[in-house]
Each structure stands twice: as C-alpha cells, then as structure tokens.
Amino acid sequence: MSRVFCFIFVCFFGSCLYSQPVGPEVISGSAEITKQGQQLLIQTQSDKTVIHWDEFSIEAKELTHFLQPHVRAATLNRVLSATPSEILGSLTSNGVIFLINPNGILVGAEGRIDVNGLVASTLDFDTAAFLRGEDLLFSGDSAAAIENLGLIQGGDEGVFLIGRHLVNQGDILAASSEVHFGAGHHILLKTKERHIYIHPDLEEHSQGIGVDQRGRIEAGKVEIQAEGNLYELAVRHRGEIQALATVEREGEIYLVAHGGEAVVDEKGTLFAGKTIEVLGERVTLLDEATIQTQEAGKIVIGGEPGREQSATHTAIATNVLVNSNLSERGNGGTVTLFGTEATAFYGNVFAQGGTAGGDGGIVEVSGGNLFYSGMVYTEAPKGSDGLLILDPTNITISGGATAGGTFSGTSPTNVFSLAFTAGAATLNSGALNTALQSNDVLVTTASAFGSAGNITISGTTNLNAATTSHNLTLLADNNITVSSPLTFIDSAGGTSTLTMTAAGDITLNSSITGSNLAAIHLTTTGTGTIDLDNAINASGIPVTITSGGDITSTGGGTNLLTASQCIMTATGDITMTNDIIFTGNGSGSALTMTAGVDFNHDNTMTFNNWGAVMASTTTGDFHVDAGTVCTGTGSVTYHGGVDLFNEGGTNLFNDTTGQNTNLTLSAGRDITINSQIDLNNFNSATLTAARDVIFNNDFEPDQTTTVSVSAGRDITHTGAAADIIANNGTILSFTAANDFTSDEPITISNFSTVNITATSGDVNLTVAAVNIPGANTTITAGNDINILTAVRNVASGDMTLNAGNDVNIGPVAIVSQIGTADGVLSVTTGRDLNVIGGTGSSDRSQLGFNAVLVDSDIDLTIGRNINVTAGTNSSSVALIGHGFATAGMYSGDIIIRSVGGDVTITGDTGAAGSVKFAQIGHSRFTGGTSSFTGDIRGATAGSPAAISGALTLTGGSDTTCFALFGHGGRDSNALETYSGNIRVQANDIVLTGGTSTDCNASIGFFIVSQGGGANPVIVTPTSSVEVISDTTLTMTASTNGIVSIGG
Structure with missing residues (x-):
C-alpha cells in the first residue's frame, strides 16, 4: 500500500516538484498523501512512520500538514538529495515531526512550524532505533546549519534542534514543554527523558559559532548545548529566552558550551521561572545582558565549586543584571558566578527577599583568581538579609585597587583577558565595605584549587555597616594574616559579627578594632596556631578565640584584648610571652582561657575591669612564671589540669584596686612554688591542689584579706629558701588531707586567724621558727602534731x-x-x-x-x-x-x-x-x-x-x-x-x-x-x-x- 501511494504521488505531482515536499517514499508505516492547491496533506495511520523525500521544502503561502493518529505519533522525514530544506510557508501537525536533512534546514522569516513536537537535525540516526522507541544517537559530518528566522511552535513534545551549527533569529515557542538545542557531531537524544547529551569531540576545530541564539525562545524549559572543541564560540546568546513556570514545570534555562565558550551578548536576556545555568569552558556575560528568574530560584553562571562541569574563566561585564529576587513574599534565590581559574565580576546581582516577607538569598562570586568590582544586593525588608560569598584561591583585602582580571578588547570571543596568576586576587576594602551595606559577606578560600588558600589584611581597612547590620566572615583554607589595622563598625543596629576561621594559622600582626558589634570570633579548625601579636580592641563586644592548635602572644606591653566577654580555647598550649593587658567592661565581664595542654604564663598579665577571669589547662600543666596585676577585677583563677608551678624570678600578684579581687591558683595534681610568689592586696587568695602543694621558695601574701592553701594530699614547705611570710590579712589557712610539713621559717603578722590542718595525717613543724603575732591560731592533725x-x-x-x-x-x-x-x-x-x-x-x-x-x-x-x-x-x-x-x-x-x-x-x-x-x-x-x-x-x-x-x-x-x-x-x-x-x-x-x-x-x-x-x-x-x-x-x-x- 505504501509503495502504491508513493507512486501515485510522484506521477500526480510531477509538475510541481519544487513547490512542496517531493519524491516521497514510505519506508515504514502507512501514509496517504494528497495535494489540494497549495496544501499538502500527509495522513498517517501508524504510531511511527518513516518517509524518505527527494526534497522537503515549503514555499511561501504553502501549507504542509501531517495528520497523525494521535498527538504522540511521530513521522520521520529524511531528505535524500543534496537540497537544503526551506520552510517559507507553514508546516503543521497534531503529532511529532522529525526532519532530517544533512544539507541544512531554514525556516524563513515568514515560515511557520506549528506541531506538537519537532526534532530537526542535520545529523542522522538509526531508523530501527526510532521505530523501537529507543534513544537516538545523532551523528554525521554535516557542517550545514539549522537556522530559524520565522516561528516555531511546539506542543507537549517540545522542540529539538540538533546539528553542527544552530541559529535562531526568529521565535521558538513551547510554553507547555521544552526547547533543546544541541550543537556538535555526536549527540544522544534520550527520548523518554526528552534530554540531549553532547558527546565530546577530541579534535579541536575552532570554527564558527555552535549556537547563535539571537531570537526569542519561550518554553517551560530551555536547554542549549554545544560541543566546545568544535567552535571558536560554542554558545552565543544575544536574544531573549523565557522559561516561565507553569503548574507542570518550574521554568528552566540551560546554556551549556561543553569545553568551549558561552557568551550572553549585549542586551541578551534569559528569563526563567526557577533555574538558569550558563556553562562552558569560558563563560561571558556582556554589557547590559539580563539573567532573571521569575521567582527566587537558582542561577549558575560558569559553574559551581566542586562541580566537574565548570568554566575555567567567567566574566560578567558592567551593567549586566543577574536577578533572582522574589517580589512579594518568600526568600531570595541562589546565584553562583564561578570560574575555576578566574572570575571577573563588574555587574549587578539581586537576590533579595520579598517585600512582604522572606529572607535574602545567597550570592557566590568565586574563582581561582577573583576580580570583584560589582554590586550585590540580598536585602530582605521583612526578613534576614542574605549572604555574599567571595571565594578565590588567595585573597588580599586592602585599600589598594581590586586586582584579578582586566577588560581586553571588544571581541565577543575575547572580552576579558583573565590570565590566571596564583595569589594575585586583591579585594578593595571600599568594595568590601559597599558589599556590607546590603549583605552579610563571607570571604573564603575554602575552594583553594590546589593553592595555599590564604587571606591577608594588608593596608588599613575600615568597614562600617552604616545602613543595616551585616556580618563579615573570613574563612581560609590555610592562613589568615592581619598585617594592617582592621576596623569594623556597626553604625546601624549593633548586631553585626566579625568572624575569622582558618584551617591553618591566624596571625594578628596588626590590630583588630570592633565597635558596636554583636561578637568577634577567631577560630582555627585544624592544628593551626592563633598568634595574638597585636590588640583586639572590642570594648563592649564579646570575643571568642578558639584554636585547634596553640594560642600565643608575644606583644610586649600590649593592651592585648578589650572586650565585654572573652572565651579563649586552645586544643594545644596557650603561651603569653611578654607583658599582656586584658581589659573588660566591668563586673559583668568574664575572661575564660582554656588550654588543652599547657598554659605558659611567661610574663606579667594585667586584668583590668573584669568580673571574673579563669585561665586553665585540661590535660597539661599551668606554668606561672610571672606576676599578675588586677585592677577592678572581681576574681582571677589559674587552674592546671595536671600541675601548676612557677619558675623564674619573683611572681608578683597585685590587686591595685585594693582587696577587691579573689585570686585562685589550683591544680588537678600538684602546685609547686619554685620561685618567690607575692600575693598583694587581694580580697582572697586561694591555692588548691588535688594532690600536693609544695613550697620550694617564698610564699608572701600581703594585704590580702583571706589566704587559703589546701591540698588533697600533702602540703610541704621544705625548700632551702622557702619562707612563708604573710602580713596584714584576716584569715590564713593551710589544709592538707594528709600531712602538713614545714622546716622553713613561717612569719605571720597582723592576721586575726591562722589555721594549719592535716585532716588525716600529721602536722610537722621542724627546724625553723614559726612566728604568728596577734592571731588566733589553730593547728589540727588527724594523726600527730610534731613541733x-x-x-x-x-x-x-x-x-x-x-x-x-x-x-x-x-x-x-x-x-x-x-x-x-x-x-x-x-x-x-x-x-x-x-x-x-x-x-x-x-x-x-x-x-x-x-x-x-x-x-x-x-x-x-x-x-x-x-x-x-x-x-x-x-x-x-x-x-x-x-x-x-x-x-x-x-x-x-x-x-x-x-x-x-x-x-x-x-x-x-x-x-x-x-x-x-x-x-x-x-x-x-x-x-x-x-x-x-x-x-x-x-x-x-x-x-x-x-x-x-x-x-x-x-x-x-x-x-x-x-x-x-x-x-x-x-x-x-x-x-x-x-x-x-x-x-x-x-x-x-x-x-x-x-x-x-x-x-x-x-x-x-x-x-x-x-x-x-x-x-x-x-x-x-x-x-x-x-x-x-x-x-x-x-x-x-x-x-x-x-x-x-x-x-
């Protein structure tokens, strides 16, 4: 039957061979072909029909209509001659139309295709796979183009254009389904998923443009892909694409240049309901390009950190608009601008929360090398503002010019010159300050791309959250170094925080100053050291300092810390090498310092205006090798998780306010006094050891109201020069769970009460005199008193x-x-x-x-x-x-x-x-x-x-x-x-x-x-x-x- 129809067609329309598709041969299925004037009707009776044509073109004002048994029925039309297909009239169908012509396909300016589904290609595939309903692998050497100057309308089965070169200067509409462009030599169409996959071409040809999208596309989902190795420019978009959300679809646009360059040209527009991705080896958004989601969605330009398919270089030019706002109620969207080697950002990104409610979104501008000179807005009038993430390999924050990439030329294939130089990224402090007016900001080198991942503050940096409180977080894959003064002021609401987190070291070679902030946090997550070699000026602000390794300070005579509260924690040691001053904000202030191993108090520590100070170790010793000065401080406690001992010269502990501070020295095991220790003018001074208290040198409390020494085992006062000289207090007590032994002089004057107790052992007073004038003295032993x-x-x-x-x-x-x-x-x-x-x-x-x-x-x-x-x-x-x-x-x-x-x-x-x-x-x-x-x-x-x-x-x-x-x-x-x-x-x-x-x-x-x-x-x-x-x-x-x- 098919052959008879074909024969009749040739004979009957022989005189009109070039005005309508001619030379049909039904290869599979059944089809009845009739012509009436300028209309050609092909009526099929099969789910799958294959027709070979000598030529397949439609002249202006002509109509070719495929009437198929149902909307998912498909007819494969393959052109066997060397003549391109020109659709200058109308091609319509209630079903799916496949048009294969390796010589090229043109839809003219007045041309119109209106079908339930369209697959047009200059590449070919296996007919048997088509008839079985399997996936189709398109391949071929054709370099001919598919170009649309007119109108293509697709129904539920979408529109697929597949070939070496694809150009759209007209309109492609598939509001209820999808539009897919695939440019390359080998392309797989997953028929059930309705998705195309580009197979990489190992040879670099670099000829022409793979996809040149200059027209208008509207669909529920738009995906444009090209094999980058084949083209000088894989994807170029300079028209308008809309993928609006519907009940069935969220609205998606994908521009993908596999291994090549994707460019959204001047005034090019991408408008999607939910998702937009522009991917390629190099991705460029040119001046006045617009990328926008209908609602708060996801926009990816270049790729994402950790994603295999990401651009090496991504550039966003001045006046580019990337918008993932939500207009009324809900959270802002997510925007990622990323290049593995370099990202240059000059444009404008919006990811704001709804005007009636919702939080701001997240914007990430990342690259191995980063040039940040644009504007980002994630405010939320009725919610929490969003987050800007800057993620280069290494970055220096300074007052100098932003560095990392520069404009070079006007060619759409080379708008930016982004030669990658490790460690060259510089973030201008003014640009950072501007970003803080609209966003929380995270500067991170967590995606260090094999480089060090350092953050450096170089050059005076003054930041002020002047309009709205915002948080600044520095997160380094390696080290954070403050080499010049950093000042962060919250002039707006007083809820901003400054956070520094490093996998390596944090070094303060210069000062950090905070004003009206909610908190300052310094943290090393690995075994890195926090070097406090300069001041943290944070009056009225709580500060946390947490090190996975050691905390050290070598700043001599420095007012090291001013804060309302401070929690300082080290997994390793805490070492204070030179004279250090800590200043609180009155009786409500607390300073807590905890070392996982040893605490080395090597020089004088001064505590001003704290309610309480606690310095301790967890598994190590506390070395008190210098004095402590307290002014207006309620209590100071030093605790050794194992032992507490002192060495070196005289350790002078002094309360300059006069009997205001309560001092406690304690140990999980022993307290050993190896060098003279003076306790002056305290309200109370307490020494407590879980095991022994050993006096190998002088112990001299003076003008201290209450002095108490207690041991879970023995108190021993036997050092060759270990006098106990206590003057001008109220109560002095020594309490040992076992023995109290002294063979060195004890001189106590102007105390009202003196107690020496050995709860279950002996009190042994030998050799040297004990002088206790004016005190009520009690000596108690659970066993013997030996004098x-x-x-x-x-x-x-x-x-x-x-x-x-x-x-x-x-x-x-x-x-x-x-x-x-x-x-x-x-x-x-x-x-x-x-x-x-x-x-x-x-x-x-x-x-x-x-x-x-x-x-x-x-x-x-x-x-x-x-x-x-x-x-x-x-x-x-x-x-x-x-x-x-x-x-x-x-x-x-x-x-x-x-x-x-x-x-x-x-x-x-x-x-x-x-x-x-x-x-x-x-x-x-x-x-x-x-x-x-x-x-x-x-x-x-x-x-x-x-x-x-x-x-x-x-x-x-x-x-x-x-x-x-x-x-x-x-x-x-x-x-x-x-x-x-x-x-x-x-x-x-x-x-x-x-x-x-x-x-x-x-x-x-x-x-x-x-x-x-x-x-x-x-x-x-x-x-x-x-x-x-x-x-x-x-x-x-x-x-x-x-x-x-x-x-």
Whole structure:
C-alpha cells in the first residue's frame, strides 16, 4: 500500500516538484498523501512512520500538514538529495515531526512550524532505533546549519534542534514543554527523558559559532548545548529566552558550551521561572545582558565549586543584571558566578527577599583568581538579609585597587583577558565595605584549587555597616594574616559579627578594632596556631578565640584584648610571652582561657575591669612564671589540669584596686612554688591542689584579706629558701588531707586567724621558727602534731592544738616551743601529749611562752598520757608552762581538764649533763626579777587537775635535775614572786627523788638555789597546794634528792 501511494504521488505531482515536499517514499508505516492547491496533506495511520523525500521544502503561502493518529505519533522525514530544506510557508501537525536533512534546514522569516513536537537535525540516526522507541544517537559530518528566522511552535513534545551549527533569529515557542538545542557531531537524544547529551569531540576545530541564539525562545524549559572543541564560540546568546513556570514545570534555562565558550551578548536576556545555568569552558556575560528568574530560584553562571562541569574563566561585564529576587513574599534565590581559574565580576546581582516577607538569598562570586568590582544586593525588608560569598584561591583585602582580571578588547570571543596568576586576587576594602551595606559577606578560600588558600589584611581597612547590620566572615583554607589595622563598625543596629576561621594559622600582626558589634570570633579548625601579636580592641563586644592548635602572644606591653566577654580555647598550649593587658567592661565581664595542654604564663598579665577571669589547662600543666596585676577585677583563677608551678624570678600578684579581687591558683595534681610568689592586696587568695602543694621558695601574701592553701594530699614547705611570710590579712589557712610539713621559717603578722590542718595525717613543724603575732591560731592533725621548732605568738591571740593522736614537742637540738603571750593555749589529743627536752646544750621543749609579759592560760584535754621529760644534755628542759630565761610577769592558769591515762614528769633520761629538769607549771631558769601567777587546776576554778591514771615525778641523776608539778625552777639570785593554787587529783601519785644534788621530785612551789647567797623568793599567802590520790601517794627520797609537796 505504501509503495502504491508513493507512486501515485510522484506521477500526480510531477509538475510541481519544487513547490512542496517531493519524491516521497514510505519506508515504514502507512501514509496517504494528497495535494489540494497549495496544501499538502500527509495522513498517517501508524504510531511511527518513516518517509524518505527527494526534497522537503515549503514555499511561501504553502501549507504542509501531517495528520497523525494521535498527538504522540511521530513521522520521520529524511531528505535524500543534496537540497537544503526551506520552510517559507507553514508546516503543521497534531503529532511529532522529525526532519532530517544533512544539507541544512531554514525556516524563513515568514515560515511557520506549528506541531506538537519537532526534532530537526542535520545529523542522522538509526531508523530501527526510532521505530523501537529507543534513544537516538545523532551523528554525521554535516557542517550545514539549522537556522530559524520565522516561528516555531511546539506542543507537549517540545522542540529539538540538533546539528553542527544552530541559529535562531526568529521565535521558538513551547510554553507547555521544552526547547533543546544541541550543537556538535555526536549527540544522544534520550527520548523518554526528552534530554540531549553532547558527546565530546577530541579534535579541536575552532570554527564558527555552535549556537547563535539571537531570537526569542519561550518554553517551560530551555536547554542549549554545544560541543566546545568544535567552535571558536560554542554558545552565543544575544536574544531573549523565557522559561516561565507553569503548574507542570518550574521554568528552566540551560546554556551549556561543553569545553568551549558561552557568551550572553549585549542586551541578551534569559528569563526563567526557577533555574538558569550558563556553562562552558569560558563563560561571558556582556554589557547590559539580563539573567532573571521569575521567582527566587537558582542561577549558575560558569559553574559551581566542586562541580566537574565548570568554566575555567567567567566574566560578567558592567551593567549586566543577574536577578533572582522574589517580589512579594518568600526568600531570595541562589546565584553562583564561578570560574575555576578566574572570575571577573563588574555587574549587578539581586537576590533579595520579598517585600512582604522572606529572607535574602545567597550570592557566590568565586574563582581561582577573583576580580570583584560589582554590586550585590540580598536585602530582605521583612526578613534576614542574605549572604555574599567571595571565594578565590588567595585573597588580599586592602585599600589598594581590586586586582584579578582586566577588560581586553571588544571581541565577543575575547572580552576579558583573565590570565590566571596564583595569589594575585586583591579585594578593595571600599568594595568590601559597599558589599556590607546590603549583605552579610563571607570571604573564603575554602575552594583553594590546589593553592595555599590564604587571606591577608594588608593596608588599613575600615568597614562600617552604616545602613543595616551585616556580618563579615573570613574563612581560609590555610592562613589568615592581619598585617594592617582592621576596623569594623556597626553604625546601624549593633548586631553585626566579625568572624575569622582558618584551617591553618591566624596571625594578628596588626590590630583588630570592633565597635558596636554583636561578637568577634577567631577560630582555627585544624592544628593551626592563633598568634595574638597585636590588640583586639572590642570594648563592649564579646570575643571568642578558639584554636585547634596553640594560642600565643608575644606583644610586649600590649593592651592585648578589650572586650565585654572573652572565651579563649586552645586544643594545644596557650603561651603569653611578654607583658599582656586584658581589659573588660566591668563586673559583668568574664575572661575564660582554656588550654588543652599547657598554659605558659611567661610574663606579667594585667586584668583590668573584669568580673571574673579563669585561665586553665585540661590535660597539661599551668606554668606561672610571672606576676599578675588586677585592677577592678572581681576574681582571677589559674587552674592546671595536671600541675601548676612557677619558675623564674619573683611572681608578683597585685590587686591595685585594693582587696577587691579573689585570686585562685589550683591544680588537678600538684602546685609547686619554685620561685618567690607575692600575693598583694587581694580580697582572697586561694591555692588548691588535688594532690600536693609544695613550697620550694617564698610564699608572701600581703594585704590580702583571706589566704587559703589546701591540698588533697600533702602540703610541704621544705625548700632551702622557702619562707612563708604573710602580713596584714584576716584569715590564713593551710589544709592538707594528709600531712602538713614545714622546716622553713613561717612569719605571720597582723592576721586575726591562722589555721594549719592535716585532716588525716600529721602536722610537722621542724627546724625553723614559726612566728604568728596577734592571731588566733589553730593547728589540727588527724594523726600527730610534731613541733620541733618555736611556734610563737608574741602578741594577743589564742593558740589551739587538736590532734587525733599525739602532740609531740621536741626533742631536737633547738628550742621547741609553742605558746602565745596573751590568749589561751589549748591542747586536745586523742592520745598523748609529749614534751621532750632537746638533745643539745640549753635546748628546751616548752608548751608555753617565754617573754617579758605573758598572760595566757594553758588548757589541756589529753586522751591518754602526758609525758614531760628533760633532755639529754646540760640545761635541756621539758616544760609545760610559761617563763624560763626572761625576766617578766607571767600569769595564766594551767588547766588540766582531763588526762585519760598517766602524767609522767622525769628530770632526765640518765645521760650526763646538769641542770636538766621536767616541769608542769610556770618556770624560772635564769633572769632578773619576775612574778608568776596562776593556778594549776581542773576544768573549773577550784577543781583539781583531773588525772585518770598515775602522776609520777622522778628526779634526775645529775646535779639540779628535778621533776616539778607546780611553779618554780632554778633561781639566779633575783626576786621571784609566785602566786596561785595548785590542785591535782590522780589515781596514784608517786614522787621519787634523784640520786644527785638538787635532784628533787616536788608538787607545789619549788626553787633550786644556785650561784650562792639566799634567793629572795616570795610565795603569796593566798597560794595553796592540794594533792588528792585516789589510791596511793608514794614519796621516795634519795641520798641527795628530796621529795616535797607544798612550797
């Protein structure tokens, strides 16, 4: 049937061979072809019909109509001769028309194609694939063009123009579907997806223009693609394209020059409902070109960072308009201008939020090298303004001219000369400041394209968010360096932030100044260092400084930081090398510095006007190698996650305001004082260690109200030059969970309260004197108190000793003494009180005081025994009571509230040496005129000293070695007056005289005369002696020694 129709056609229309398509041969399917005047009707009965023609042209005023069985039926028309197709009249169809002519296809100015779908090509494909409904691979060597000067209208199946050269100077309309241009040698049409793919041509021909779009295209989606290697200019658009959104489609335009150059020429227009992409090896938008979406959509010019199909060079000329605004309600769109090697931007981009609501959009201007000299607007009148992203390889922000690319020539194929030079991009600070008036700005080198990715501030940079608050963020793939002053002012709303984030280092060689900002943030995300070598001036602004590596500062004498709040955090070390000043904004300000490893405080740090300062380490040590000065600061805390210690010279900590600041030094393990540390004028100073506090050098608090030292284990004060000198405070306390040990001098003056505590261990005071004038002093030990030195209060104040076990005074080759001149000396033990004379000549162990004027009670509550034993050398004395070698007035009761065991007083231990004695009572050894007043009694006046066990007194074996329970001692021809009531009650009382001269055992008043002549001794008449033995009273004299009760 088909062949018959074809034969009839040739014979019947032989005389009109060139006025309508001629020479048909139906290759597949069925078709009836009839002609009436200037109209040619081809009626097909198949879904797929293939007709070969000798020629396929339509003259002016002629009509060729394909009537197909349904709208998706397709007829393939292939021209076999060498004659181009010229559509000067009308070609219509209710279905899809394929027109294949390798000699070229022209739609004339009056020509009109109106079909449900059109595929026109100068390339060919496999007919069998067409008949099977498969994808079609177009190929061929034809260099002929498809050119439209008239009108092409496509229905639901769209319009596809495929060939080597495609030109549109007319109108192509497919409002409900798509328009696709494909220029190249090998093009795949995905029939079901209705999408074309350009296969790359490996040979570079560089001839002519692939797609020259000078007309008007309207469709739901427009995609123009060309194989760039084939052309001098792959895609050139200088007309108008509209892809409006419909219910079925969002509206898309794609101009793609695969490996070649895409140009939107002067006054060229792309207008899409949602998406516009212009891609190629090189992409250029010329002066007054317009790229616009109907609603806030996505516009991509050149490509996108990380996208494989991106231009190497992208240029946007002056007066180019790129618009992705939303007119009424909703968010602004996304616009990306990108070239992998270089991007030059001179135009105008809008991605604003709706006037009735919505946020601004995102605009990214990126390139390996970046020339930014245009304008971007992402404001949102009823929402949050949008973001401008500038993303070069390396960039310098300065007051100098913008650099990175320049205009060169007027040829549409070479409008810009964008030779790529690494590290050459310069962003003019004025251009940046202009951008900040309309956008948040992110300057980033995150897409560093294999280069360093540095951001440098070079040349004074002054920024001011004058109209609306906007944020500035610098994000570097490598380093950020501030080499010249950077100033950022928010004159509008005070909500702007300045953020610097680097994968490498941040270095402040020059200052950063903020005014009226919401915050300043500095962050290194890798292991980079933040070098604070110049000031951050941010008065009234919170600042965060976060380093994945170290934070260092070497700026000497610099006001390093002024802020309302500051959080400084380093994964590694924090090191402050030179004198540093930190300034806050009053009591509400807080400065927090946290080092993941060590904190190195190498020189003086000054804190002005902070509410609280906290400097600490997490897993490392805190090195306090210099002083701290505080002015108007509420508290300063230094904490070592492991140890805290100091080295170097004197560390002066000073509160210049005067007792305003609370200072805390703490450690997760030990605090070690290796060099002198002075704490002056603080409200409080606290040292707290989870393990030990070790004083290897001087510790000198002065004018500090409260000083507290505590340890989870031991406090050790043993360094060769480690004096503790505390002056002019209120409370001084040392608290160790285990032992407190001191063998170096402790001098405390003008404190009202002093506490030394070893909660579960010993208090050991050895070798050097402890002077605590004027303080109420408490020494507490969970175990023993061992005093091998002098602990004296020469002024008023109580002294209290509390031991869970024993209190041991002596023996040692030194004076071991504890006492107060005016106050109560109280001793409470869980076990024994041992007072043992020294091992050297004239060594004394004394619980009491020796001074010109003493008025002090001695109050004893002993859990087990009292042992008072003379020493092992001449004049070695053990004494519970006041007096000894200084002429004066001594008064005070000795109150023995209870003794759970025995009281043993022994004149000597049998070693050679005279004038050794042991005594409970006020004593005279040498000196001038003196008086001694006080009772020896029990808990209440008139009650006896309560001894549950035995009271045993034993004289010695050498001259003047005696044991005495009462007042007296050894006389030296001076007036002595004794007054008091001596009362004692024990279970047994045993007095044993010694074996040598004046080796006596006595209860009461007793004087050993020595030196010749009578001793003027007076015992007042009101004095008394009362001895009560619950069981036995045994008195044993020796040949030369006597025993006595009384006076």
